[in-house]
Amino acid sequence: MSESSSGASQPYTYPLPPGVTPTVPGEVSLSDDPQPNRPAGRRRPVLLVGAVVAALALGGAGALAFQKFGGGGSQPAEVLPGDAYAYLRLDIDPSAGQKIAAVRFLGKLPQVKDTLDSGDPRKKLWELASKDASNDCVAKFDYDKDIAPWLGDRVGVAVRPGGTEKAPNLAVAIQVKDDSAAKDTLTRLFACDKGSSDSEVRMKDGYAIVTPPGVGDSTMAAVDKGSLAANPTFTQDMAALGEQGVMSGWFDMGTGAKELEKLGGAAGLGALTGMTGMSGMSSSMGGLGSMPGAASAKGRTAMALRFEADYVELAAVSRGLDGAKAVKGSGSELASLPANTMAALSVAGGDQMVKNAWPTLEKQLQGFGGLGTGSSDVVGEIEQQLGVKLPDDLAVLLGRSFTLALPGQTFGPDTPTIGAKVVSDDAKAADALVGRLLERLGAPSDALTHRVAGDKLFLATKPGYADDLQAGGKLGDSDAFKLAVGDVSNANLSMFVDLDKVDEVVKGDVHGEAKSFLESLRAVGVNASSTGDGQGTFTLRLVGD
Known part of the structure; x- marks a missing residue:
């Protein structure tokens, strides 16, 4: 195996608050993928900006090859509220080691290899995204003139408590190089779409903070009170994760599971993430809101998409999972x-895991009673039909x-x-x-x-x-x-x-x-x-x- 790029890349580390000691990396997360429910053919301007950066982070080898080596600078978490329960970040200017590893890995793929030297792909991605827009107003924006002068390398989205299914409480942070140009262009972009024309744009420390109407002031007040990067739980979880690569995310089930119910469960989160062009987050968290007993879940998960020369890796650490007992394993x-x-x-x-998790699993199974079974005793029906005793026989089989x-x-x-x-x-x-x-x-x-x-x-x-x-x-x-x-x-x-x-x-x-x-x-x-x-x-x- 090649030498780990994360070991030589000096990944970004969030500043820990005074008195907080970082934990040692080395700490299983489960996930579904509902599709956002929105009118066909509609592309919100926020989605266009998010799509450009997302596509670059996941497939823009050319950008990774030609960006200056460094990966320094501020992160979206530094300008997003510390009370957020969900966060997703995309970065096309990650650490130097990640850039080298990404180019080496992506160079193995024929669809990417031939375009490594094709220049900055952001222009092509913008043209592709704006071409799909049903509104001619968006298509009139010129990348070189209207977008390139201010668009930075990072974008982050945070989801905060207090949202509803129709009005999720989210904030999108887009890194910018020119505050005035960014605010002017984003304002004109939002004006193209009546559905997002009331979106609020504020500038802070090199980022444009985009929020739904009516929550901009409270969002910025929350940031002033303490950013996500200053949240000790968040920073320790990300430290345990290690190298955060081109994409990273974090979800706090303690708050998030309850909030997702307000957003309509899986469908609510799917619509929320679809608005920002980051529906991948729903694959990690979308099903939680609809699972029986999910509202009482506790724990957090941090994840990252990162590269080695030989492979691309989705890595995650889960911490503070309520009632999850350690089980010795071997592959x-x-x-x-x-x-x-x-x-x-x-x-x-598996035998031990089933016994440890059975009280919770049994409640979840019984919670599905009546969903076409005609009985509230789902476990009893399974036992009768298969001639087994749960959880004992399941533990024996595993x-x-x-x-x-x-x-x-x-x-x-x-x-x-x-x-x-x-x-x-x-x-x-x-x-x-x-x-x-x-x-x-x-x-x-x-x-x-x-x-x-x-x-x-x-x-x-x-x-x-x-x-x-x-x-x-x-x-x-x-x-x-x-x-x-x-x-x-x-x-x-x-x-x-x-x-x-x-x-x-x-x-x-x-x-x-x-x-x-x-x-x-x-x-x-x-x-x-x-x-x-x-x-x-x-x-x-x-x-x-």
Whole structure:
């Protein structure tokens, strides 16, 4: 593996308030993705500005290559209110190490490689965004004359308490190089759209702060009282996250889960993020408001999208999760799969996690009672239909480790080859449970091979693959696995997909740019670990070929 860019890049560090000691990095976050509900074809001016910066941060290798190396300067969190419960930041001028790593990684992708020297892509992105605008007024703005002179490199959006479904209390901070030009252009942009013409624009410390009508004064008063960058909880969470790359975000469930209910749950957050062109945040937080018991959730999650020379990584740390007990994990069973594995998923410590989380999980399941079941006792219905006892039988089935695997193969009309192995304190009980489930589901007795060897239960749709799983292998020794999944010695959840093998399967069915893009990628990996009571880490990596 290449040397970590974050180690040599001197990432931005938020100034900690006096008396606050930063925590040590190294502390699993879950997430959905509702689509914002807005009229088709409509593009708000705030969305246009946000879209330009977002697209640059996620795909603008040219900008990263030609920006001056430094990544210094203020961050949006320094001019946004400290009482925010959600925050998302995009940065096309990150640390020097991130720029170098981004160019090296993106250079592996054919769609990007040929445009690394094509100049500043912001103009092209602006033209693309304004071309899609249904309002001719927006299309009349000239990038070189009206946008480039003032548009900076960073944008941040903060969501504050007190909003409603129709009027979310948010603030967008856009970095600017010329206060007067920025305010004039943004005002004229908003005037193009009756729906946002009342948006308020204020300038502070090199940023344009855009808010919905009527909340500008209270937003700025909140910033004066204390910015998000001065919020000790926020700064410690971001310190635990480490390098914040080209995109970073933060969500406080203690306040946010309750507030999302006021915004209409998932739909409310989807609409909120859609207004700013940052709907990606909804994929991390959108479902919380609609989950039974979510309003009482506690804890925070900080995330970052960052680069290494060989991969792009979405990393997250979760801290202060209420009732989340630390569970020892190990991804060794994933790493010991046969080398011909195309895709695999492993859960370690599942038996203990189910028992620890059952009181909360049971309440959430019962909260769905009446949603088409005709009964409020959802758990009882599951037990009756499957002939199981919850959570005991679920813990037995998951065992100390549960690994699902799919070898490389050519898919046809026959049953695909797929298998699993369970490491359990009582593998015979797990085997008997599988037999009962197959009988309840009406499956033929030979539909699934299952056998016990010591403390392990092996299952497969074909006897030969059960033999392969029992024999094991050294999947974890491959470079692709090491890059995609990393160190699995403490992993509670780990996943690996060999995209080279996937490419072999879909060859002939994928063409053009999609084909070249898939061929330029090597693997996908997930690694999530519990690092203590109420805290954990998560990484999702996409490895280039």
